[in-house]
Each structure stands twice: as structure tokens, then as C-alpha cells.
Amino acid sequence: MSEMILSDEQVRFIESGVSISAASRDVRRVPSVSKAVGCRVAADRRQVTVLVDATQAGQLLQDVAACGALAVVFCLPSSHRTLQLKGRDARLVPLAAGDAELAARHREAFAEDLLPLGYALPFARATHDFQAERLQALCFTLSDLFEQTPGPNAGLRLEPSR
Amino acid sequence: MNRGPSLxxxxxxxxxxxxxxxxxxxxxxxxxxxxxxxxxxxxAGHVALSFQFFNKTRxxxxxxxxxxxxxxxxxxxxxxxLALLYRRTETAGPLFESMKAKLAGIASNAGMSExxxxxxxxxYQVxxxxxxxGAEVPAAQCAPCHIARLRQLSQRLAACGDLAGLLEQCLEGLAGVLEMPQAMILLLDSQGQKLYTVASHGYPLSGVGSEFPLGRGIIGVAAQFRTPIRIAHLASEYAYSRAIHEHLAEAGRGDRLETEIAFPGLAEPHSQLSVPILAAGRLLGVLHVESAEPHRFGYDEEDCLMGLASLLGASILALQQVADNPAEDGGAPLFAAPLQGTPLAVRYYPANSSVFLGEDYLIKGVAGAIFWRLLSLHVEEQRSEFSNRELRVDPALKLPDLDDNLEARLILLQRRLAERSRDIVLQKCGRGRLRLLLKRPVLLQQIAAR
Known part of the structure; x- marks a missing residue:
């Protein structure tokens, strides 16, 4: 079985000013969900790291620590393009140098995408705001990838392409 | 346990x-x-999510x-x-129709109507x-206190002694108190298949007398399912003209809508809210407001309009009884003096009870039949005053049944005459009484069906 790898274009997409929401679940399979404030993909295009604010994502962090399952949805409001990534080995990893800057750049890029849709800048920024001192990083190996843009292909599992 | 904010x-x-x-x-x-x-x-304890595709969530x-x-x-x-527990799926009925219309607006706004x-x-149970x-920004504007405004409006409605005044106060109050200047009131036809516009506010042409099909468009769906329907964006699926054209394309000849009088709505309403007017377990009509701005009406406005429609419904029923049971006789009947001038030809087509003044269409249906009867009595018996009660029992009129709001038909007729004729005026003269005033003689022509 070949391994899931993101294309360069997919990497650029999930690292751009998209909205990011991450979900896990507890031992009783009650789902948890939180916003993520940034994303970076390793050179192998398989290891994906998402940044969350621990004050907002307490339950999610707890659930990931317990089960390792993580689902993350990325959506660009202006185009509705949506991708969902899943991993089974998610774990807390130390922040890398520049992660806070990455999250700040993401917040601005998201706001930029939202402005033409009629939202005010302070609102757009607040949606993906975070406290730098509470940032945490969750890393996982991509196991499944789904097309989720609304339309006939929504929910389609994307197969590994080499 | 602290459960956080309420829904x-x-x-x-x-x-x-x-x-x-x-x-x-x-x-x-x-x-x-x-x-x-x-x-x-x-x-307060449930939300519903739209089920559009059979996907992983489902x-x-x-x-x-x-x-x-x-x-x-x-x-x-x-x-x-929100911690939610899935309970059931509804595939028809009021909730389904409300969500379907709202989704049409959202989809249209996102360019995803198809x-x-x-x-x-x-x-889901919450x-x-x-x-x-997390970071928050202050809300741009303070929401108005809808309950306070509804109270103001309810006092205005309670002071009304007749249906015409009630409709006028309701629409003026919507414009002045609730800041909803584009509004209309439609009542259900006695056959229960269509609604007719009895009053409107904020349009170049009142559209009074225009008709709308039950079960189609935002107004017709609100009526059929007796539920509020609200759309926050322009949605072509719910365009007024589309509802009317689709109905005409499918309806039989016996079920024709009034099409001579144009429906008064905005060409491009970006916000629309239709609420049913219900009373005594019956659907009386629809109160409809609209705006050129998107997202003009929210849940609070919907609640407020439902409250207003309830007051309106109860008042319509109460005033209907008063109008049909005048406390006293109107006094000596007034006889018309002979008129001078060129007679105005008034043509009447009994097939659909339509009336033409000269070459101009005036009205059809119940209001048309009533008008023809009034003119006939005027010419034959030189009478100018009439009572609601005599019209209701008049064997020549055969009014549908008690469900039909005679008072509303008379308001419609009065309004159409005011808009379309300088020669004939219909006035109220005391509770449950009418006066017909002619400024030139009329020549009545009944055109038999061929």
C-alpha cells in the first residue's frame, strides 16, 4: 500500500490563509473540536503540524493525547475549496522557532481572504487570534485525505498519487 | 453545573x-x-443541521x-x-421548509444554487x-428591543375600530416602529388556494388586489405550512414572479390567478420574511416584509413578526364580527340625485366577475361581483347606501361562505377604485355601512359568456 503524500499544490493550499478546524474524540467517542491557528508541512509532505491555542483547545489536546486520532479541515472562504486531512498518530510536539510568527501570518492571510466578502478587519483577525504564550503544536502523519469542497465530489477520498 | 450561555x-x-x-x-x-x-x-433546547449529501457526518x-x-x-x-445529540431527521413540514428556504438564500449568496x-x-438536542x-470585537450596533417595540405596536392595533384602520396601523407601525418600510398583508381566498393583497406599504404601486398562489414562493410556502419563512439573501428559487409563473403554467383554467394587477414586491429583495396570520385555528393570510439589504431580518425580527401576526389575526376576526353586526341602523336611506354628463360604460363579465370601467380593468372575483351588485342596486333602486349584512345575505351575490372576509373585499374594492377611477368613490359611512358616490352617470353592460 502506497503512503499518502500531499502534492505541492495541496501543501500550499493548507499553509495559506484558510480557516482550520481540528477534531478528535475521547475514550467514549465523544468528539471534540477547536479552531487551529496555523499549519506547516514537513519536507516529506506527510508530516503535518497544526498550531492551536491551549486556552481554546483543552479538550482536543486531552483527547489527542489519549487516542492519537486527529481530523483537520481546511477551507478557503472566498473559493469554498475544502480539504480534510486525517491522522492516527497525532501527538503534542515542541513548538519550532517561528511558529508564533507563522500563526500571526496565517491570521493576516485569513483576514485578507475574508475582507472582500464584506467582513471588517478586526472581526476577521479575531476569528483566528491566539495568545503566543499558549500556542501548542500537534503533529501527525497524513493517513487519509478527503476532497470536501461542496459539490458532487464532496467527501471523495483522494488516493495516493506518485 | 454551569451549562454556559443559553441557546x-x-x-x-x-x-x-x-x-x-x-x-x-x-x-x-x-x-x-x-x-x-x-x-x-x-x-431553546434543539438545533437542526441541514442534511444535503449522504456523507461521513451522516x-x-x-x-x-x-x-x-x-x-x-x-x-x-x-x-x-455545542455538545449535541442527534435525535431525528425531518424530510417534510414547517422546519424542513424553513431550512430549505434559508439554505436557498445561503446557496445563492455562495453562488452554489445548483x-x-x-x-x-x-x-439535535443541545x-x-x-x-x-478568545479575542472578541464589540458588536457594531446594539439590537433594538423588539418586545418594547411590539408593545408599542400592539397598543396601536388595539385602538383600531375597523379593518381598514387596523391594516393601515399595522403597516405604518411596521415602517415607523419596527423600521420595516416594505411590507404587505395578504389574505387567504375563501377557496383556500390563493392569497390576495389587501394592503401594502412602501411601493410605487400598492398592488392591492394582486394574487399569490398557495404553496409557492416564500409567501405561499409560509401560508401552506403555517410557518415563518425567512431568507437572508436574494434567492431566485423564491422570486415572486417565478412562483406566479410556475403556478399559471400548471393551474387549470378554473384556478386562475389575478394577473392584471402586478404584485407589489421589490424586484430584488435581498431579505425576505413571511409569517402566517393565524387565528382560531385557521390560516387568515400572510404578513410579508422585505428589504433590499441582505441579513436584514434575524431570529428576533421573526419572533416579533410572529407576535404581530398573532395580534393582527385575532383583531381581524374580532373586527369582522363587529363589522357584520352593526349596533344600530344607519338611519334613513340616502337616495341618489340624478347625474349629468357623459355616461361611463361599466362592463361586467359574469364568467369571472371581472369589471371594466370604460376600457380599463378594475377588478374581478368576489370584489368584482360585489361592485357590480352595488352599481346595479344604485341604478335600479337609486340607492347610495348599503350595509355589509345585506351584501352577505344577498341571493344575487352568493358570497362563498362566512369564512370569506367581506370587509377585506370591500377594502380591496375601495382601494382599487381610489387608484383607478375619478368618477366612482366607495366610502365607509358608519360601522358596517357603505356609501357609493358617482360623479357621472353609468351605463351598465353585462357581457354574457359565449
Missing amino acids: DAIRPCLEGAVPAAIATCGADGTPNVTLVSQVHYVD ENILANPQATVFLLHPQTSARYR VFRLRGADV LAIEQVP
């Missing part, structure tokens, strides 16, 4: 302005997260009914997490609401 307190998050994230978990323990355009407020909730939703307040960016199609309303800490 009522976070209703702005449920307007569909900002997508929500819904997390579910499959039987194998794999979480799934997706964005949904609509988390709909059902009541598969998961059928296997494991627990879901967690992340919501953003569309003005302040306040964040909320993509979004509601298959069901998934109803188990807990958690406010998630």
Missing part, C-alpha cells in the same frame, strides 16, 4: 452568516470534521449520535462549543453550550 443568547451564531465546524466520530473511533453552512435554531451520527459544533458569533467573533439541496433537517475564551 437563545447565541442565536446570532445560528444565522448561517459564518460556517460552523461539526465534529463527529465513527464506529471505529475515527473523528471527522466538516463545515456546515446552517445550524438552525429550533427551540454515516457517523447514525452510528454514534454525539456531535460537537464550533460556532463563531458573526459580529463579535465570540466562540461557542449544489445545495436540502434532503432533510437533522434535529446538551451543553460552552463559551470558548
